[in-house]
Amino acid sequence: MHLDIISDPICPWCYVGKKRMEIAIAARPQMQIDLAYRVFQLNPDMPREGMDRKEHMRRKFGESKGPSPIMKALIDAGRELGIDFNFSRIARTPNTQDAHRLIRWSHSTGHQPELVEIMFRRYFTDGDDISDHSVLLDIAREAGMDTGIIGGLLAGDADRDLILAEDATARRIGIQGVPSYVLANKYLLVGAQEPELLLRALDMAFAESRQAAAS
Numbered sequence: 001m002h003l004d005i006i007s008d009p010i011c012p013w014c015y016v017g018k019k020r021m022e023i024a025i026a027a028r029p030q031m032q033i034d035l036a037y038r039v040f041q042l043n044p045d046m047p048r049e050g051m052d053r054k055e056h057m058r059r060k061f062g063e064s065k066g067p068s069p070i071m072k073a074l075i076d077a078g079r080e081l082g083i084d085f086n087f088s089r090i091a092r093t094p095n096t097q098d099a100h101r102l103i104r105w106s107h108s109t110g111h112q113p114e115l116v117e118i119m120f121r122r123y124f125t126d127g128d129d130i131s132d133h134s135v136l137l138d139i140a141r142e143a144g145m146d147t148g149i150i151g152g153l154l155a156g157d158a159d160r161d162l163i164l165a166e167d168a169t170a171r172r173i174g175i176q177g178v179p180s181y182v183l184a185n186k187y188l189l190v191g192a193q194e195p196e197l198l199l200r201a202l203d204m205a206f207a208e209s210r211q212a213a214a215s
Contacts, residue, residue: 001031001209003202004182006038006170009099009130012074012085015120017179017192019081024198031206036107037116039100039166040178043093050094050131057093077192083120089127098154099130100163102140105153115143184209 005021007014025033043056057064078085099119106115118139122128128135133154140150153159170180181189181198183205189198 001033001184001202001206002182003033003035003184004038005035006040006175006180006182007178008040008042008096009103009116009119009123010094010096011040011042011178012078012124013192014179015083015124016074016077016081017181018116018120019083020192020195021181021198023195024202027195027199028202028206031202033202035113037103037112038170038182039104039163040170040175040180041096041100041167042178043095044167046093046095048095048097048131050092050129053090053093084125086125086127089125090123091127092129092131094129094131096131097160097163098133098136100167101154101159102136102150104159104163105150106140106143106145109145111143111145115139115145118142 005018007017025031025035046056075085103112103116103119106112119130122135122139123130130136130139133151136154137147137151141147175190177190179190179192181201183189183201186208187201187205189201193201
């Protein structure tokens with residue numbers, strides 16, 4: 001069964017959603033799932049060089065009045081899943097086009113789950129700028145990819161148009177927030193749902209896909 005996870009590597013709930021989906025998938029080891037991460041840019045108009053994070057957050061959400069209940073819920077959810085959110089270390093909000101290009105390439109080499117996990121950790125825990133090519137190359141190296149090839153690709157515009165087109169397609173089909181999941185090319189589930197709900201969705205989509213294949 002095909003499973004598309006539509007996300008952005010600077011989306012904290014996408015990190016939570018990734019961990020929760022992994023729990024659901026682990027509960028069904030007999031289920032053959034072809035998983036791929038797809039593009040959504042939370043900030044499609046972000047300058048190529050990114051922006052100071054505090055300024056970006058001020059423009060997007062207004063002046064901060066201290067931790068919000070939503071932020072507390074996010075941090076608590078992350079802690080339960082072993083995620084150490086450390087927002088104070090994040091100095092800049094990056095443009096994620098190049099990060100998405102790397103995620104795309106990692107799928108073709110079979111390194112995507114590891115690379116996405118590393119990228120989330122490097123951004124949300126270490127505070128690294130994941131638009132910086134040296135950081136992306138180090139992420140690729142840690143995931144086991146060929147950094148010589150990746151360096152050459154990052155230096156050019158390979159697949160940039162495909163990334164923009166995929167982002168546009170997500171918006172055209174009605175995706176407004178992430179994470180979103182497309183199961184069996186048919187069912188759409190939105191939000192970092194609890195593993196129990198994700199598991200029910202996997203079971204339903206898998207059963208229907210098997211029934212369709214048998215008919």
